[in-house]
Amino acid sequence: MGEGFRAALQRQAATLCQALADAAEAGDVWMVAVYSVDMEELQRLGRAHDVELPVHVQPAAVRQR
Numbered sequence: 155m156g157e158g159f160r161a162a163l164q165r166q167a168a169t170l171c172q173a174l175a176d177a178a179e180a181g182d183v184w185m186v187a188v189y190s191v192d193m194e195e196l197q198r199l200g201r202a203h204d205v206e207l208p209v210h211v212q213p214a215a216v217r218q219r
Contacts, residue, residue, distance in 0.1 A: 160205050167196055167207040 170193045177185035200207040 159203065163196065163200050163203075163205045163207060167193070167200070170196060171208055 170189055174186060174189045174193065177189060197207050197209070199205075
């Protein structure tokens with residue numbers, strides 16, 4: 155894949171990481187779940203095209219609720 159594709163996946167991953175952090179901080183369990191699924195799909199796509207993306211870890215603040 156081209157660098158544009160790689161950069162787009164990495165930008166999307168950064169956006170999702172921020173959205174996950176914001177949702178966790180707000181205590182929005184539903185949005186954390188939605189963004190987590192989105193991140194899993196993005197990571198699957200990245201693995202399929204050898205694009206390294208950050209590994210998603212569910213925020214502790216939401217896990218405890």
